[in-house]
Each structure stands twice: as structure tokens, then as C-alpha cells.
Amino acid sequence: MAVRKSGGRTDDYMKRIGFLLVAFIVFSSLSLPTASAQVPVRMRIIQASNVGRNIDPSLNDVHRELGSLFSFTSYRLLREENLRLSPNQPVTITAHPGRFMEVTLVELKREAAKLKIRVVREGKDILDTQVRLSPGRTVLIGGPRHGEGVVIYALSARY
Amino acid sequence: MKNSCSSVSTVLEKYFDQEVTGEEKFLVEGHLQDCPACRDALKSMEDLRTLMKVPVEEAVQKEDFPWVWQKIEREIRLQEKRTWWQSLRSWLDVTPLFRRKVWIPAVATAVVLLFFSTQTIFKKTPSYPDGSVVEYVQSQTDNVMVYQLEDPKVTVIWLFESPEEERTTT
Numbered sequence: 001m002a003v004r005k006s007g008g009r010t011d012d013y014m015k016r017i018g019f020l021l022v023a024f025i026v027f028s029s030l031s032l033p034t035a036s037a038q039v040p041v042r043m044r045i046i047q048a049s050n051v052g053r054n055i056d057p058s059l060n061d062v063h064r065e066l067g068s069l070f071s072f073t074s075y076r077l078l079r080e081e082n083l084r085l086s087p088n089q090p091v092t093i094t095a096h097p098g099r100f101m102e103v104t105l106v107e108l109k110r111e112a113a114k115l116k117i118r119v120v121r122e123g124k125d126i127l128d129t130q131v132r133l134s135p136g137r138t139v140l141i142g143g144p145r146h147g148e149g150v151v152i153y154a155l156s157a158r159y
Numbered sequence: 160m161k162n163s164c165s166s167v168s169t170v171l172e173k174y175f176d177q178e179v180t181g182e183e184k185f186l187v188e189g190h191l192q193d194c195p196a197c198r199d200a201l202k203s204m205e206d207l208r209t210l211m212k213v214p215v216e217e218a219v220q221k222e223d224f225p226w227v228w229q230k231i232e233r234e235i236r237l238q239e240k241r242t243w244w245q246s247l248r249s250w251l252d253v254t255p256l257f258r259r260k261v262w263i264p265a266v267a268t269a270v271v272l273l274f275f276s277t278q279t280i281f282k283k284t285p286s287y288p289d290g291s292v293v294e295y296v297q298s299q300t301d302n303v304m305v306y307q308l309e310d311p312k313v314t315v316i317w318l319f320e321s322p323e324e325e326r327t328t329t
Contacts, residue, residue, distance in 0.1 A: 127298050143319060
């Protein structure tokens with residue numbers, strides 16, 4: 001009888017310790033990077049040229065940015081991809097025969113996703129970079145020739 | 160020297176309660192060897208104690224004193240009107256555990272948790288210059304230029320393809 005009562009009191013303390021442990025774990029998990037989460041990244045492959053003066057209507061949201069940065073007169077959306085990047089799982093996008101881009105989520109923190117980006121042409125890395133992509137920021141990778149203009153890869157995080 | 164029953168009877172109860180001095184003990188035990196009346200008196204005391212002891216012990220075993228004390232403490236706590244802050248502090252107070260053996264596994268758990276949390280907290284993270292987006296950039300074939308704007312928030316990585324490469328890709 002006395003043992004049962006004493007056990008009840010110990011249970012009470014165990015509940016308190018349990019609560020404190022849960023609070024600690026929740027607090028710790030909030031401060032940890034969300035390593036297992038996926039990052040949605042919007043990638044638009046744009047052809048920029050000086051042939052004509054056409055702005056693709058789907059590029060209206062970035063037209064001002066593109067216009068302030070480059071002197072091309074025509075922008076055409078070649079392709080749009082909504083990527084869901086998982087840590088250390090490369091995603092490959094082919095934009096032109098013999099040339100592809102590989103994007104890998106290296107690390108994810110609340111303030112930015114760290115991406116490793118490779119642009120490979122005929123087996124050679126014409127670009128190997130690592131960027132921190134935060135929400136609201138756009139990374140434009142451009143320069144490779146495409147038809148009568150150049151290709152621009154526009155990456156933006158959506159989280 | 161023989162002692163009279165009257166003189167021994169005054170210390171017999173003390174002897175029974177084991178409160179006599181060595182000298183008194185010697186005196187009583189010497190007398191008891193020769194006095195059946197005092198031996199009977201001592202035996203009566205022992206019988207009486209036995210008669211009282213058994214029911215009292217049974218009653219004590221039936222009664223749950225820790226439970227009674229817990230109820231009393233609870234009632235006292237209820238009567239004391241405490242602020243929410245005091246209640247919270249009391250609820251979070253685990254110091255009574257330190258009076259028990261549970262503090263050993265508790266400390267071990269805390270050490271393990273501390274070890275893993277410090278690994279995370281003090282993990283060396285690279286410090287980037289403020290606003291830096293591009294950590295590194297390299298190309299096996301072409302020149303690369305990087306520039307960055309804060310309004311709008313755009314970072315540009317531009318590849319300058321060599322003329323030979325331009326010819327092959329166009």
C-alpha cells in the first residue's frame with residue numbers, strides 16, 4: 001500500500017521530467033537545420049537575344065530585373081521547372097543538346113538553402129559553383145550561347 | 160551483599176527499559192538470581208509489552224502514514240494561495256528527485272543531451288561576408304563574372320564563352 005502511494009509520487013516527477021525533456025527536444029529541433037526537408041526551387045530557362053523586341057508574358061515578373069541587368073531586347077521562356085530538392089540528391093536539367101545543369105541541395109537552413117550547381121558541356125564543367133539561395137533572392141546563371149542569343153537560368157527558392 | 164526487593168524494584172523498570180547504569184545492572188541481575196518475586200515482576204513487564212506491541216504494530220502496518228502526510232501537504236498547499244509564477248516554479252521544481260537515487264540516471268541523461276546539443280550549437284559554421292550569396296565559383300573552360308544586387312535581390316553569374324566554344328555550341 002505504502003509502495004503504491006510512493007510510486008504515484010515518483011510517477012508525478014517522471015511526468016514532470018518527461019515534460020521538460022519534450023520541451024527540450026522541441027526547442028532543440030527548432031534550432032536545428034531542417035536536414036530532411038525538401039526545398040522547392042523554381043527554375044526558369046530563358047533565352048535572351050537581341051533579335052526582335054519580344055518579352056515573354058510569363059516573364060513579366062522578372063522583366064524589370066532582367067532589363068536593369070542586361071541589354072537584351074528579347075526574352076523568351078524556354079522551359080520552367082519546379083524542382084523539389086532533397087539533400088545530396090542531384091537533379092539534372094537538360095537545356096540544350098550536349099549541355100546540362102545539375103543542382104544539388106547541400107545544406108538547408110531557415111535563412112538559406114545552399115545549392116551546388118554545375119553546368120556541364122561535353123563532359124566539361126563550364127561552371128561549378130555553390131550559392132546560398134534565400135527566399136526572395138534570384139540567382140541568374142547566364143552566358144552560354146543558345147541559338148541567336150544566350151541562355152539564362154533563373155533560380156529562386158520557394159519556401 | 161543482598162539487596163532488598165524494595166530497593167531493586169525502584170530500578171527494575173529502568174532495567175527493563177535498558178536505561179540502567181552498569182552498576183545498577185549488576186545489582187539488579189544479582190538480585191534477580193535469588194528473588195523469584197522480582198523475576199515474576201520483570202516477566203509481567205515483558206508480557207505486558209508483548210501484549211501491547213503486537214496490536215500496535217498491526218495498526219501501524221495497516222495505517223499508511225506517507226499517504227496521510229501527502230494529504231496534509233496537499234491541503235496545506237491548497238490553503239496557500241500562490242501566484243501562477245510560484246505554481247509554475249513549484250511544478251518545475253525537481254529538486255526532491257535529487258534526494259533520491261534517480262539523480263544518477265538523470266545526470267547521465269543530461270550529460271548525453273548536453274553532449275549532442277553542444278555538437279550542434281558549437282558546430283563550426285563558415286562565416287560568410289554579409290550578403291554574400293556565391294560561396295565559390297570556378298570554370299574549367301570559360302571566364303566567369305559574378306555580381307550581386309540587393310534591390311532587386313539578384314545575383315548574376317555570367318559565363319564568357321571562348322570564341323571556339325561559341326562556334327561549337329551555336
